[in-house]
Amino acid sequence: MSRKSFLPATPPFGQGTARSKSLGYLMFASRWLQVPLYLGLIVAQAVYVYQFALELWHLIETVFLHGGPPAGESAPSPEVVVMLTVLALIDVVMISNLLIMVIIGGYETFVSRIDLNDHPDEPEWLSHVNANVLKVKLATAIIGISSVHLLQTFIRAQSTPNDKIMWQTVMHLAFVVSAIGLAYIDRLLSTSPAEHTRSHL
Numbered sequence: 001m002s003r004k005s006f007l008p009a010t011p012p013f014g015q016g017t018a019r020s021k022s023l024g025y026l027m028f029a030s031r032w033l034q035v036p037l038y039l040g041l042i043v044a045q046a047v048y049v050y051q052f053a054l055e056l057w058h059l060i061e062t063v064f065l066h067g068g069p070p071a072g073e074s075a076p077s078p079e080v081v082v083m084l085t086v087l088a089l090i091d092v093v094m095i096s097n098l099l100i101m102v103i104i105g106g107y108e109t110f111v112s113r114i115d116l117n118d119h120p121d122e123p124e125w126l127s128h129v130n131a132n133v134l135k136v137k138l139a140t141a142i143i144g145i146s147s148v149h150l151l152q153t154f155i156r157a158q159s160t161p162n163d164k165i166m167w168q169t170v171m172h173l174a175f176v177v178s179a180i181g182l183a184y185i186d187r188l189l190s191t192s193p194a195e196h197t198r199s200h201l
Contacts, residue, residue, distance in 0.1 A: 031111050038111075041103050045096060052092045059085040084152060091148045098141040105134040132186040139179035146172045 062081060108114050108129055116122045150172050153160055 034106075034111055038103050038107050041099055045099050045103070048092055048096045048099070052089060052096075055085060055088050055092060059089070080155060084155060087148055087152050087155075091145060091152075094141060094145050094148065098138065098145070101134065101137055101141065105129045105137070109134055132182075132189055136179065136182050136186050139175070139182050143172070143175050143179055146175050 059082065062085070104114070104123070104126060108126060109131055114126070116126075146168075150168050153165055153168050157165065
């Protein structure tokens with residue numbers, strides 16, 4: 001018996017390649033499984049619109065219908081109540097902006113390109129969005145949301161424990177440092193080796 005009889009039979013040319021292509025197409029098509037996730041975020045966006053309407057009605061009701069918040073020694077001043085309510089509205093808007101970036105940017109980056117045919121309302125950042133740019137923008141949005149929450153805590157500083165203020169400040173600084181690190185990494189990755197070499201000469 002010859003040595004060749006112990007070797008596995010070689011598949012016909014192109015058969016293994018066809019199987020690899022089929023598996024690759026299946027994996028590539030699996031990106032569409034993310035579509036229900038983005039649709040769920042659109043539903044969450046609608047929930048935040050409802051939350052914004054409730055906060056806005058609370059502001060109108062407090063200022064115009066009831067003539068301001070109830071008076072009392074421990075009750076905050078009308079200016080503080082209005083400021084906190086407006087900050088809550090800003091918080092909802094910033095979270096909504098974060099959802100928009102995740103929905104549009106994530107779909108464009110990981111699922112399929114969005115062909116808007118030069119629509120006049122196309123966001124400026126959508127033309128050059130990628131995974132690194134999306135991470136930096138998300139980190140910046142999270143810093144903005146954290147800033148609003150920290151400002152709300154500072155306004156309530158008299159009734160807020162010191163350890164809570166400290167930990168919120170530490171977390172906010174951690175978000176800032178993380179965003180700076182992501183922006184620096186994105187700058188390194190977006191710079192060509194030649195430009196990077198010239199910048200260090």
